[in-house]
Amino acid sequence: MDNGVSGFLQSRRARIRPQEVGLPSHGRRRVPGLRREEVAQLAGVSVDYCIRLEQGRAQNMSDAVLEAIGRVLRLDETEQAHLRDLIRPARSGRRAVSRGRQGVRPGLQLLLDSMAGTPAFVLGRRMDVLAWNALADAIAGFSGKPPAERNQARQVFLDPSAPVCYPNWAAVAAETVAFLRLATGRHPDDPALSALVGELSSKSTDFRRLWVDHQVKEKTYGTKRLVHDVAGQLEFGYETLALPGDPDQLLVAYTVVPGSATAERLALLASWSASGTQRAEAS
Template sequence: MSTSHRRTVALSKRMELTEFLRSRRARLKPEDVGLRNLGGRRRVAGLRREELAQLAGISVDYYVRLEQGRTQNVSTEVLDAVSGVLRLDHHERNYLRNLARPVLPRPGAGAGRDQVRPGVQRLVDMAETSPAYVVDRRLDVLAWNRHACALFTDFARLPLVERNWARLIFLDDDMRALFADWAGKARDTLAHLRVNAGNHPEDPEIARLVGELSAKSETFRRLWADHEVRERSHGRKVFNHPLVGELVLDFESLRLPDDPDQTLIVYTVEAGSPSEAALSLLGGSGG
């Protein structure tokens, strides 16, 4: 990472740290954390800086410098205290730690598209009756099987730059129509991308992706401003497929132990359900 790029990344992290902490203060009221609400008009929504500092056991000046990204080597104890007051969950705590740490060169920060190991590709292919695919930290789709193409889209026919899950969710009308709860899927996708952006602030491709989606999608731009941080490792999705109608599928999302920047997503179906018959028909249709 060049010196100029490191400065740019550091500035971006400082801005994100400020906005993230402000957004988390804004969602709490004094009475939520045991403080008396003395009434009257408050100039800021949520907790004031001095209230948060008092509850976290640090000076107001130190918290102000932390929120503005002007601290160096802030301790884990301080970050944990602030996280506790703000009621951050596991993902949000990790995100805050990543934002507060110094910018250090990381190998492969500007590298091109990742590759999956042959064994991972075979694992995806072996899921013969389950849609399965692999994404990297930029949400580029790296591997997929026949059922994933039948359910979502023929990834092989997409130009490489469009073979990206975030672009598909926010910019593809067919994908919007496929998910019964598209708004929920959009929030999950964006929150996952923000986690990855926090883990890899030095990756220029993630920054470019965020910039492109912010310019092309008003929904993305609005949701990105909420600073939501989340990774869903499992859940249920309902699809409205143009060929077979409604499908109710469960998914498991697994980060690969030896390649933690790659995530395997597999959709399964309840045995004997109408969705199983529909999924079987969809797979047999060849997409």
């Protein structure tokens, strides 16, 4: 998998206009944004350092130099960490990843099941949904899908119904790509992750367009709007927690404002789901 360091840094140089950092903007410029020479000047490092960095030959570059370049490029905390992952994959401190499908601990499934009133699921590093509780299943129908289709990235980009399911599909798509970009920096040697990116790139023009932007973003918290076949439009907050002992797995819980339309619809959906389960068990 291409570690993407060159494209990442070029995209960050391109978003900064020379006049924003006190440089003259007149004259012919072959590239948008800052040139390498200008980044070097502003960071107080040699141009050779910047060239080596973009070529992925800067594994031994000091943190001070990386931070200086990051300040010039206005990298936020997530972007700075992503840059370190890209140029120092062997020194990121992360465990070697499993080549196969991730699994969850039995105790984690018990925890999910105990959260009966809260839709919750576990997301793996490749955006596979690894486990869920009954209410999350009632919303997303995880149990009725084969494992390969329990992948949020595939669902967003390859499922024709996704733009209907997500009223704010464009924002969801951008967040999905930004999360996958972050994952590829952390796990450059994960063949299944590389294959997923390749599959999405070959099958989705929207994915290809977003991928070249090199945006990176943690999946932490936010809002999620969904349209359900039975319950109609649902609006949740979501909170994402990294699991102790396995930071490559995230516990995602949907929150609902008490008394809201979504709370009422979710209660109806939970009742409908429970009655369906009872009918299945009785038959």
